[in-house]
Amino acid sequence: MSVVPTDQPEFVAPDTGMLERMISYRTRRSMAPYLYLMPTLLLLLLLMLFPMGVVLHYATLDNVIMNRNPTFVGLDNFWTILRDETFRISIVNTLYFTVMSVVFHLGLGLGFALMLNSERIHPAVRAMFRVLYILPWLFTAVIIAIVWRLLLDPSGVVNAVLTGIGIIERNVEWFSSSDTAIHALTFVNIWAGYPLFMVSLLAGLQGVPGSLYEAASIDGANEFQKLRYITVPHLMPVIVSIALLDFIWTMQVFPLVWLTTGGGPIHATEMIGTYTYKLAFTRYEFSLASASAVVMLMISLVGAFFYLRYQKVRD
Amino acid sequence: MASGGRRRWDVPTLLTYTGLLLGAVFAGFPVLWMLVSSVKSNAEIFALPPRLLPEAFTFQAYRNIFSDPEKVRFFVNSYLVAGTVTLLTLLVAILAGYTFSRHAFRFKKPLSLFIISTQTVPPITLLIPYFGIVVAFGLYDTYLALILTYMVFTLPYAILMMTGYFNTLPKELDEAVQMDGGSSFTALWRVIVPVSVPGIVATGVYTFLLAWNEFLFALTLTKSMDMRTVPIGIQLLMGQHAYEWNEMMAMSVLGSLPILVLYLCVQRYFLTGMTAGSLKG
Numbered sequence: 242m243s244v245v246p247t248d249q250p251e252f253v254a255p256d257t258g259m260l261e262r263m264i265s266y267r268t269r270r271s272m273a274p275y276l277y278l279m280p281t282l283l284l285l286l287l288l289m290l291f292p293m294g295v296v297l298h299y300a301t302l303d304n305v306i307m308n309r310n311p312t313f314v315g316l317d318n319f320w321t322i323l324r325d326e327t328f329r330i331s332i333v334n335t336l337y338f339t340v341m342s343v344v345f346h347l348g349l350g351l352g353f354a355l356m357l358n359s360e361r362i363h364p365a366v367r368a369m370f371r372v373l374y375i376l377p378w379l380f381t382a383v384i385i386a387i388v389w390r391l392l393l394d395p396s397g398v399v400n401a402v403l404t405g406i407g408i409i410e411r412n413v414e415w416f417s418s419s420d421t422a423i424h425a426l427t428f429v430n431i432w433a434g435y436p437l438f439m440v441s442l443l444a445g446l447q448g449v450p451g452s453l454y455e456a457a458s459i460d461g462a463n464e465f466q467k468l469r470y471i472t473v474p475h476l477m478p479v480i481v482s483i484a485l486l487d488f489i490w491t492m493q494v495f496p497l498v499w500l501t502t503g504g505g506p507i508h509a510t511e512m513i514g515t516y517t518y519k520l521a522f523t524r525y526e527f528s529l530a531s532a533s534a535v536v537m538l539m540i541s542l543v544g545a546f547f548y549l550r551y552q553k554v555r556d
Numbered sequence: 557m558a559s560g561g562r563r564r565w566d567v568p569t570l571l572t573y574t575g576l577l578l579g580a581v582f583a584g585f586p587v588l589w590m591l592v593s594s595v596k597s598n599a600e601i602f603a604l605p606p607r608l609l610p611e612a613f614t615f616q617a618y619r620n621i622f623s624d625p626e627k628v629r630f631f632v633n634s635y636l637v638a639g640t641v642t643l644l645t646l647l648v649a650i651l652a653g654y655t656f657s658r659h660a661f662r663f664k665k666p667l668s669l670f671i672i673s674t675q676t677v678p679p680i681t682l683l684i685p686y687f688g689i690v691v692a693f694g695l696y697d698t699y700l701a702l703i704l705t706y707m708v709f710t711l712p713y714a715i716l717m718m719t720g721y722f723n724t725l726p727k728e729l730d731e732a733v734q735m736d737g738g739s740s741f742t743a744l745w746r747v748i749v750p751v752s753v754p755g756i757v758a759t760g761v762y763t764f765l766l767a768w769n770e771f772l773f774a775l776t777l778t779k780s781m782d783m784r785t786v787p788i789g790i791q792l793l794m795g796q797h798a799y800e801w802n803e804m805m806a807m808s809v810l811g812s813l814p815i816l817v818l819y820l821c822v823q824r825y826f827l828t829g830m831t832a833g834s835l836k837g
Contacts, residue, residue, distance in 0.1 A: 273740070274661035281652040281671075281711060288708045289674055292685035299684065306688065349579075356576050361569040370576055372823065374583050379815045381769035383787040384808040387794060388590045391601070391801055398589060398606040405605070432586065464568070486676070493678040496771040500791060517680050522776065527684060534681040545676040549669060 293538070299531035306527045318532035328533065331504075331511040338427050338512060339491045343484055345431040350438025351480075355472070357439075358446045371443075378436035382496035389429045390416065390501060416502050419509040426501060426510050434491065438483055445479040446472070481551055489544040493537065513537050594618070594805035601801045617806035626781055630789030631810065637702050637785060638767035644703070645710045645763045646756060652711075653718025654744050658730060668719075674712045679772050682708070690777050701777045702785070706770055710763045717762065721755030722748065758825040761818045768815060786811045 275282075300318055302311040322328050353374050357367050377385070392399050393415040400412040415425040453471050462470070473480075495514035498504060504515040513533065521530035588608075593601055594617055596610040603611075621627045655661075656668055686705055695701040725748065733743035749756070771787045778784060784792065790807050793800070 274655045274659040274664075277651040277655040277659075278667070280648040281715065284648070284704075284707060284711060285670075285674065288686075288689075288704060289677065289682070292682045292689065293677075295685035295688070296681055352575070353579055356572055356579065359572050361572050362576065366576075370580060372820070373580050375819075375823075376583055376587050379765070379819055380587075380812055381787050381815075382771055383790045384590075384811055387790060387804055387808055388586050390794075391593060391805065392586055392589060394602070396602045396604075401604060401606045432582070489676045493680065495680060496787075500794070514678075514680055518683075521684055521687075531684055534678070534684055537678045538681045541676045541678055541681075542673070545673040548676070549672060552672075 296531045296534055296538075299528055300535045302528050304526065304528050305531070307525050311528070314528075318528050319536075322529060322532050322536070327508055327511060328513075328516060330508045331513050331516040334423060334508075334510060335492055335494075335512045335514075337423065338430065338494065339488055341427045342430045342434060342491045343487045346435045346438045346487055347480065347484060349431065349435040350442055351476075353435070353439045354442035354446060355468070357443060374439060375436045377433050378440075380433070382433075383500055385429065385433050386497055386500035389432075393425060393429075417506055419506045422502050422506060422509045426498060429501070430491065430494065430497060433497070434487065437487065438480075441479050441483050442476055445476045449475045478551075482548065485544055485548045485551065489541050489548075492540065492544075590805050590808055594802055594809045596802055598800055598802045617800075617802040618810070620803055621806055621810065627789060627793075627807070629782060630784055630786045633699075633783060634768055634786040634811075635814075637699055637706070638764050640699070640703050641706045641710055641767040642760050642764045645707055645714045646760055648707075649711060649714035649718045649759065650744070650749065650752075650756070652715045653722055654748065656715070656719040657722035658727070658740065671712050671715055674708075675716075679709065683772060683776055686773070687776060696777065697779045697783050699783070702770075702774060705773045705777065706767045709770075710766050713766070714759050714763050717759040718752075718755060721752055721759070725751065754825040757822050761822050764818060765815050 299305045301313055301315060302308075303314045303317075305311045356362070357371050357374065359367075362370075380388075391397055394400075395412045395414045399415070400409070403409045404412065413421060415421050449472060454467055457467050457471060493514055494512055495518060498510055498512050498515050499518070502510040504511040504519070513536070517530050517533040517537065520526045520533060592608060592610060595613055595615065597612050597614055597616065600607070600611055656664065682705075690696050690701045690705075695704075729747055729751070730740060730743040733747050734740065769787065770785075771791075774785045774788050775791070778788070786807075790804065790811060793804055793807060
């Protein structure tokens with residue numbers, strides 16, 4: 242936890258004369274933190290907690306917004322969704338997409354971080370590559386989507402190169418064939434998302450004491466053993482934390498899918514995000530959409546719970 | 557380990573260099589292809605065999621964008637919204653971060669846990685109620701709707717990053733001010749903020765990035781062309797002129813430029829700020 246409690250007594254209050262005269266020193270001192278936090282609390286209360294309440298409420302009503310006098314239907318919307326074949330497909334797709342993404346983000350992130358940290362490479366070269374390797378992280382989903390649509394176009398450069406070296410025989414429609422769409426999409430997301438792991442692991446590598454490697458060398462350990470018994474155990478806290486966050490965020494994917502395949506062909510790349518969005522904004526089934534959104538929220542909060550508990554254990 | 561000029565060209569070193577180069581192609585090629593395609597003529601985009609350097613180098617795509625007021629407006633909107641969000645977020649987050657770093661108060665623990673967990677709330681869950689709220693308050697299709705909803709997502713990160721940064725500053729700094737009779741409010745603005753510029757800049761850049769790149773809320777909470785931001789503009793371009801690839805690539809280059817420039821300027825602070833704040837939670 243980065244928020245360290247400070248017990249140090251100190252006086253706090255904005256320099257407002259009126260306030261000082263009206264309220265005693267003691268009260269001001271205990272009120273100050275809340276005063277400073279007021280804008281934050283107000284915003285999060287009105288635009289985070291209140292909407293969560295609203296969406297929970299919507300999820301229990303009979304087609305809210307479109308229906309003037311919606312009636313309470315309990316958990317019916319949730320049963321409707323769970324029985325929906327498309328919802329189940331989107332859960333399976335989201336799971337595949339998310340697990341593959343997190344695994345490869347970790348693999349690539351660790352690999353790149355180790356190479357960028359390697360003393361075999363000249364520091365100037367490392368600095369240059371570090372900037373290059375972070376690039377995918379800086380692009381917005383729309384741009385990632387459009388650039389990869391160009392690259393993976395049936396007559397695009399990826400097909401040209403792959404047919405040129407004989408890996409495929411004829412041009413593949415990566416995003417519009419139901420056999421390849423989900424894999425293509427996952428690949429693009431792997432490209433777009435590994436830098437978070439890389440950056441965090443690079444920072445983590447700075448904290449591994451060099452003396453451990455020296456000791457291991459004296460004991461005759463090889464490079465792989467050093468990685469296995471020194472580096473990875475030291476990086477474990479970062480790996481677990483980032484994997485949890487990455488899982489939560491990847492599961493919520495929307496723009497990338499929306500702008501490449503739109504969930505298609507048919508439902509081959511339907512994710513919980515696109516499923517929910519379509520329910521709300523193309524079918525105007527706001528109650529069902531809310532139920533689906535609540536399911537997403539629950540999964541995320543379970544993830545958040547594990548994340549917080551893990552942070553606590555580490556402290 | 558070898559240091560300075562005593563690097564040996566043995567097999568592991570060569571393998572590492574090869575790995576780095578392969579990784580660089582993986583990471584950089586799509587970006588390079590975007591750049592190259594933006595200065596090609598549209599006829600040359602799918603030329604076979606594909607060419608890394610355009611046969612006829614042209615800035616036509618960029619000229620088309622800059623001569624179209626509708627497209628320029630996308631950029632104006634994005635700068636306006638992301639800029640305002642960044643300023644407001646920083647202001648609120650500095651106050652909150654300072655409180656978490658320097659004050660003891662009753663609900664500190666649950667509050668900080670709450671702020672950390674808000675990072676995991678799916679935007680789409682809030683979108684459905686936002687749509688209703690924004691319409692009810694007459695904010696549909698306004699800058700304010702975007703600014704307020706973006707801040708819900710930028711603020712938690714910004715607070716954690718600022719708290720992390722303030723925690724690295726010695727407490728003696730504020731104590732000295734209070735010894736001289738200043739309040740903690742004075743300490744914050746006169747002493748803490750001036751020495752926190754690197755942390756504030758890093759937090760500001762990350763906030764700007766989040767706001768500049770946002771798609772879902774901009775898509776749903778605005779409607780008129782006058783209010784659309786760059787990501788939505790690119791998406792519309794994709795729908796309307798699906799075959800003007802050079803223009804779409806030029807738009808993408810222009811759309812990523814502010815983030816790239818900002819990132820390159822502050823990358824040293826950025827990474828420390830990120831890891832000190834949001835990632836350690």
